[in-house]
Amino acid sequence: MVAESPVPEAAISEILQALQKARGYIDDEALQLAATMTGLSPVKVEELCTFYSLLLREPVGIHVMRVCDSIACHMAGAQDILAQARQHCGVEFGEVSRSGKLTVIPHVCIGMCDRAPALMVDDEALGPMDKQALTRLLAQLEADVWKPS
Amino acid sequence: MKHVFFLDGQETPFIPGQNVLEAAIAAGQDRQIPYFCFHPALGSLGACRQCAVKMYPHDSKHPPRITMACLLPASDDLQLVTLEADVHTEHREIIELLMTNHPLDCPVCDEGGQCHLQDMTVQTGHSVRHYSGPKRTYRNQDLGPLVYQEMNRCITCYRCVRFYQDAALGEDFGVFGSRNRVSFGRLEDGPLESPFSGNLVEVCPTGVFTDKVFRHDYVRVWDLQQGPSVCPHCAVGCNTTPGARLGTLRRIRNRQNPEINGHFLCDRGRYAFPYVTAHSRPLQPRLKGETSRQEAVLRQLASRLEEGRSGFLGSPREDLQSNLGLFALADCLHAPFAAVTSSWAEALAQQCLALPQAPSLQEVAAADRIVVIGDLDSIAPMAGFAVRQALGRGARLTVLASSRTGLARKGDYRPLRPSALPDVVSRLADDPCLQGGRLPVLLATAETLGPAGLFALRKTLEKLPANARAGAFVNRPNLFGAAYFAADGHTERLQQALRQREIHHLLCLGADPLGEDWGAGTWRTLSPGLDGLALLDMVDSQTARAAEALLPVAAFPERAGLFVNYEGRIQAFAPVYRREAQVLHSAVHGSAFPEAAGGMKHPLGPPPPLFWLGRLAELLQVHEAWQQRLDFYLHFLCPTAPDPESPGVLLPDTLRARFAIAALPTTPTVESGQWELDIFRWYGGETLADTAEDLQSLAPLRGLRVHPDVQAEWATLQGPCGQLHLPVIPCEDMVQGVIAIDQEGFAELGLYPGDPVEVTWEQGS
Numbered sequence: 038m039v040a041e042s043p044v045p046e047a048a049i050s051e052i053l054q055a056l057q058k059a060r061g062y063i064d065d066e067a068l069q070l071a072a073t074m075t076g077l078s079p080v081k082v083e084e085l086c087t088f089y090s091l092l093l094r095e096p097v098g099i100h101v102m103r104v105c106d107s108i109a110c111h112m113a114g115a116q117d118i119l120a121q122a123r124q125h126c127g128v129e130f131g132e133v134s135r136s137g138k139l140t141v142i143p144h145v146c147i148g149m150c151d152r153a154p155a156l157m158v159d160d161e162a163l164g165p166m167d168k169q170a171l172t173r174l175l176a177q178l179e180a181d182v183w184k185p186s
Numbered sequence: 187m188k189h190v191f192f193l194d195g196q197e198t199p200f201i202p203g204q205n206v207l208e209a210a211i212a213a214g215q216d217r218q219i220p221y222f223c224f225h226p227a228l229g230s231l232g233a234c235r236q237c238a239v240k241m242y243p244h245d246s247k248h249p250p251r252i253t254m255a256c257l258l259p260a261s262d263d264l265q266l267v268t269l270e271a272d273v274h275t276e277h278r279e280i281i282e283l284l285m286t287n288h289p290l291d292c293p294v295c296d297e298g299g300q301c302h303l304q305d306m307t308v309q310t311g312h313s314v315r316h317y318s319g320p321k322r323t324y325r326n327q328d329l330g331p332l333v334y335q336e337m338n339r340c341i342t343c344y345r346c347v348r349f350y351q352d353a354a355l356g357e358d359f360g361v362f363g364s365r366n367r368v369s370f371g372r373l374e375d376g377p378l379e380s381p382f383s384g385n386l387v388e389v390c391p392t393g394v395f396t397d398k399v400f401r402h403d404y405v406r407v408w409d410l411q412q413g414p415s416v417c418p419h420c421a422v423g424c425n426t427t428p429g430a431r432l433g434t435l436r437r438i439r440n441r442q443n444p445e446i447n448g449h450f451l452c453d454r455g456r457y458a459f460p461y462v463t464a465h466s467r468p469l470q471p472r473l474k475g476e477t478s479r480q481e482a483v484l485r486q487l488a489s490r491l492e493e494g495r496s497g498f499l500g501s502p503r504e505d506l507q508s509n510l511g512l513f514a515l516a517d518c519l520h521a522p523f524a525a526v527t528s529s530w531a532e533a534l535a536q537q538c539l540a541l542p543q544a545p546s547l548q549e550v551a552a553a554d555r556i557v558v559i560g561d562l563d564s565i566a567p568m569a570g571f572a573v574r575q576a577l578g579r580g581a582r583l584t585v586l587a588s589s590r591t592g593l594a595r596k597g598d599y600r601p602l603r604p605s606a607l608p609d610v611v612s613r614l615a616d617d618p619c620l621q622g623g624r625l626p627v628l629l630a631t632a633e634t635l636g637p638a639g640l641f642a643l644r645k646t647l648e649k650l651p652a653n654a655r656a657g658a659f660v661n662r663p664n665l666f667g668a669a670y671f672a673a674d675g676h677t678e679r680l681q682q683a684l685r686q687r688e689i690h691h692l693l694c695l696g697a698d699p700l701g702e703d704w705g706a707g708t709w710r711t712l713s714p715g716l717d718g719l720a721l722l723d724m725v726d727s728q729t730a731r732a733a734e735a736l737l738p739v740a741a742f743p744e745r746a747g748l749f750v751n752y753e754g755r756i757q758a759f760a761p762v763y764r765r766e767a768q769v770l771h772s773a774v775h776g777s778a779f780p781e782a783a784g785g786m787k788h789p790l791g792p793p794p795p796l797f798w799l800g801r802l803a804e805l806l807q808v809h810e811a812w813q814q815r816l817d818f819y820l821h822f823l824c825p826t827a828p829d830p831e832s833p834g835v836l837l838p839d840t841l842r843a844r845f846a847i848a849a850l851p852t853t854p855t856v857e858s859g860q861w862e863l864d865i866f867r868w869y870g871g872e873t874l875a876d877t878a879e880d881l882q883s884l885a886p887l888r889g890l891r892v893h894p895d896v897q898a899e900w901a902t903l904q905g906p907c908g909q910l911h912l913p914v915i916p917c918e919d920m921v922q923g924v925i926a927i928d929q930e931g932f933a934e935l936g937l938y939p940g941d942p943v944e945v946t947w948e949q950g951s
């Protein structure tokens with residue numbers, strides 16, 4: 038990736054995404070590695086990691102569910118979706134559920150306002166969600182039978 | 187042609203290229219336009235939206251509109267208004283938004299009373315918070331001993347990160363998060379690494395970053411006595427504003443001098459001041475190590491001087507008048523005088539003075555081809571800062587040094603042994619690193635380059651285009667001043683007189699010939715021939731401990747004086763405060779100051795050196811002659827004494843020309859395979875700074891730095907004046923064959939940078 042970039046620094050987002058894919062999240066070691074590869078300071082890499090909400094700096098479950106809580110979804114009941122998901126996990130947002138299968142994170146608009154309330158599981162955007170649909174989804178995730186379409 | 191626009195009907199002058207806010211601040215009209223993210227040295231960002239003004243177009247087709255003053259280029263006859271209700275509402279509402287999360291902290295905030303946010307809030311009339319929800323809170327970081335963080339107070343103006351990353355090119359501080367969770371700090375807790383970290387305190391317009399050293403002995407800013415002073419910690423001579431209260435110095439802040447330090451200071455300049463309040467500072471006259479009455483010490487010293495077998499030793503650490511006072515006294519008594527402690531240092535000073543006019547730091551910042559020789563940041567940090575500013579504007583930097591210094595990481599690094607420098611420097615004129623530039627500038631740390639290197643630098647400069655400039659730096663405030671009247675061979679003559687027993691007594695001013703000054707090894711071997719040594723100084727040193735008579739002197743912010751900086755710029759500093767009276771039993775002794783308790787004529791702390799020298803001249807009955815000589819020399823060097831508020835006056839070229847004849851100094855030859863010495867310093871290291879505990883807690887380990895190729899834990903170095911046993915610190919960045927030690931080590935060995943040295947490597951301790 039570095040070789041394909043006009044300057045090494047330009048490869049940073051791709052490198053971080055690849056590292057996150059491989060490790061689930063960007064741990065300190067991955068952060069240092071990305072810094073060394075691009076010649077950016079670790080502070081600069083951390084600036085990027087904390088700026089982009091799709092990059093994660095904490096350990097997460099096998100699946101990450103990002104529930105949109107921006108305006109359109111909020112109007113359509115995002116808070117209920119979030120509450121239900123949190124209750125299912127039994128831990129706070131951002132933490133790994135007891136089963137280790139899931140982390141739920143409130144998230145800014147994911148561009149699915151027309152299908153509010155929307156959410157994203159790993160790389161897949163889903164919506165509109167309601168209580169039943171979410172219950173089904175959560176059960177599939179727990180049973181490891183959920184597949185992205 | 188004069189350019190003006192109109193702000194609320196008032197004419198506001200501007201220079202083309204300025205924005206409206208900048209011009210209004212310069213014209214003293216900033217009361218009309220509140221602002222946050224703009225900073226004169228960091229520029230406009232347009233992020234805070236606080237600086238709204240209403241612009242009336244010249245025609246009637248367009249309605250008036252509100253715009254940001256910091257983003258609006260000033261142009262002729264602009265009609266701007268801030269006094270209308272909608273502008274005022276905008277100001278008030280923006281500040282209310284910025285204040286949403288701000289704690290109601292002012293009574294317990296160190297920034298209170300000097301807070302830009304406080305001022306702007308009062309100015310815009312925002313007094314009631316409509317938001318009643320929970321406020322955002324942060325965990326603060328421990329950023330080391332110098333800067334305190336309280337993140338909840340942030341208004342996200344980004345000034346801190348723009349300073350730290352963009353201006354100071356620091357890499358360990360940044361901005362994290364997004365939206366309303368933005369925070370500013372390090373990756374993890376730990377001391378800030380930049381030598382300029384203290385400026386966060388001044389650029390942050392709120393109480394997020396405050397001065398952690400000031401905090402130990404805090405006082406509200408309106409209770410501070412402040413005045414114009416000059417930093418005494420290196421040859422740059424940054425302008426400072428010391429603040430004192432109840433006779434003790436509490437803090438140092440920047441005083442703007444656009445030609446030198448602009449809006450900033452280095453951490454040495456800001457945090458080295460506790461030498462003034464250190465427990466070890468001598469405050470009472472001492473005779474043979476015992477506190478004594480001033481008259482007794484003076485009489486003893488006068489009787490020594492009367493014998494006519496005394497030598498006089500000045501110092502580049504002391505100001506111009508004090509050195510001149512000492513010189514004048516030596517002159518009256520026909521006694522030998524030297525301004526520096528070794529012939530090497532004398533040659534160094536002369537070669538520095540022989541350089542043509544050095545560039546101001548403002549000019550350095552505008553240079554486009556820069557060569558730095560040695561570790562500039564560790565000697566004169568603000569010169570390193572000016573190089574960073576030039577880098578920010580696209581300058582090309584080449585660094586010649588024996589290790590990869592902070593600046594070397596930002597430019598082309600050429601690893602070189604110090605003994606190779608004179609040769610390389612003499613060939614720089616044809617080097618591609620200086621070609622094609624508009625303004626080439628060469629900056630050297632004088633000690634690493636050495637007298638021969640400085641000579642080569644002067645010759646190179648003659649071959650470069652006429653506008654090329656060079657400057658040489660030391661970590662002493664007054665090398666130019668002290669060296670000016672140190673004619674050729676004075677130091678050698680003084681030492682020779684001692685060797686041949688022509689003199690057996692030495693009167694020193696601010697020098698440490700038996701401690702860590704250059705050539706201390708030689709002085710130590712000569713010291714058995716000394717019957718007595720007298721010292722005027724403000725810090726405890728090895729020489730002070732060995733002195734027969736010690737006369738304490740006022741610290742720099744406690745007195746007036748002149749320093750001559752690396753450009754030959756004479757700058758004045760004024761007394762900012764007076765020390766608290768050291769009257770212990772005044773109630774018992776009535777109102778008169780008790781003679782028995784020290785009998786000081788100056789009950790308010792030690793007097794300046796000139797007071798002591800004047801008293802000595804009186805006792806020796808040469809006062810009139812002494813005063814005449816002093817006045818004459820002073821008038822000669824500095825016909826118009828600068829005002830402390832002025833930017834200083836430059837030494838006339840005719841005075842420098844005297845040194846242009848300085849000949850090529852001899853250099854030791856280093857055989858291949860021989861080890862050679864370079865000096866290791868860090869930005870907080872300097873004689874006065876060494877007593878500042880907080881700053882020194884950041885000091886790197888003492889030891890011998892060498893390339894990790896060497897498999898040894900200890901080493902013994904052998905020099906003409908002694909040997910040195912030091913732990914080995916492997917340093918990836920060092921050039922092979924070079925050993926870096928601190929100045930104390932050089933003093934011990936009796937060697938100089940670039941000298942060959944004998945080493946025995948050892949395993950285990």
Ligand code: SF4
Nearest residue numbers: 340341343344346390
């Ligand atoms: S910490 Fe201070 S300087 Fe930095 S963004 Fe916040 S208020 Fe501005």
Ligand code: SF4
Nearest residue numbers: 417420423424455568
């Ligand atoms: S660069 Fe030198 S003069 Fe300026 S603040 Fe630092 S130590 Fe003082």
Ligand code: FES
Nearest residue numbers: 105110146147149
């Ligand atoms: S607001 Fe939820 S997807 Fe846009």
Ligand code: FES
Nearest residue numbers: 232234235237256
């Ligand atoms: S000062 Fe103009 S927008 Fe901040």
